[in-house]
Amino acid sequence: MNILLGKCTQADKEGLKALCNAVDRRYLADSIPYPYTDSDAEQWLKMVQETEEKERLFRAIVVDGKIVGSISVEKKADVCRIDGNIGYMLLTDYWSKGIMTQAVGEMSRLAFDILDLRRITALVYEPNIASAKVLEKNGYIKEATIRNAVIKDNHIYTILQYGLLRF
Numbered sequence: 001m002n003i004l005l006g007k008c009t010q011a012d013k014e015g016l017k018a019l020c021n022a023v024d025r026r027y028l029a030d031s032i033p034y035p036y037t038d039s040d041a042e043q044w045l046k047m048v049q050e051t052e053e054k055e056r057l058f059r060a061i062v063v064d065g066k067i068v069g070s071i072s073v074e075k076k077a078d079v080c081r082i083d084g085n086i087g088y089m090l091l092t093d094y095w096s097k098g099i100m101t102q103a104v105g106e107m108s109r110l111a112f113d114i115l116d117l118r119r120i121t122a123l124v125y126e127p128n129i130a131s132a133k134v135l136e137k138n139g140y141i142k143e144a145t146i147r148n149a150v151i152k153d154n155h156i157y158t159i160l161q162y163g164l165l166r167f
């Protein structure tokens with residue numbers, strides 16, 4: 001599948017809003033608002049523009065001109081600034097076509113270069129097998145099992161920590 005990782009501007013507000021309102025949220029953080037409003041999209045895009053390529057990379061995943069997903073790497077602070085957290089989401093209709101495997105590969109390479117990272121960390125809820133597979137297919141190694149680490153919709157989940165090193 002032909003995908004594009006595109007930088008976002010305020011012009012992408014509607015696409016971002018549609019994505020965040022439709023995505024499967026079972027294994028996402030509660031900090032992503034729902035319902036996702038115009039104001040949420042405007043604030044997020046403003047913050048992205050202020051921090052892009054300094055503290056984070058944020059890209060829309062675009063297929064045939066439509067935003068179908070997003071992916072970000074956020075640089076950690078202080079002595080952990082050589083590490084970045086990667087996160088991603090894709091509309092359900094586009095699952096299992098290899099899209100996120102491709103996006104994570106491209107984004108990891110970009111993040112190492114632009115954010116000057118030595119490693120990238122991914123945290124996966126244990127039942128999210130598709131997400132773990134995406135990481136493993138890109139060379140991420142399972143480094144830790146953090147038992148009963150998060151609560152989401154009244155379910156307590158164990159978190160798998162994955163890491164990719166820059167060589």
Ligand SMILES: CC(C)(COP(=O)(O)OP(=O)(O)OC[C@H]1O[C@@H](n2cnc3c(N)ncnc32)[C@H](O)[C@@H]1OP(=O)(O)O)[C@@H](O)C(=O)NCCC(=O)NCCS
Nearest residue numbers: 027088089090095096097098099100101124129130131133
């Ligand atoms: C996780 C997610 C990003 C995966 O994206 P995707 O584009 O469908 O992933 P890919 O197609 O590149 O790869 C997924 C792999 O998992 C496999 N898979 C999917 N569901 C599976 C399941 N329930 N059990 C086992 N394997 C599964 C697919 O077959 C594929 O493997 P393959 O290439 O060997 O066939 C997508 O499901 C998503 O956005 N989920 C909601 C948000 C989310 O959970 N984000 C991650 C937070 S850490």
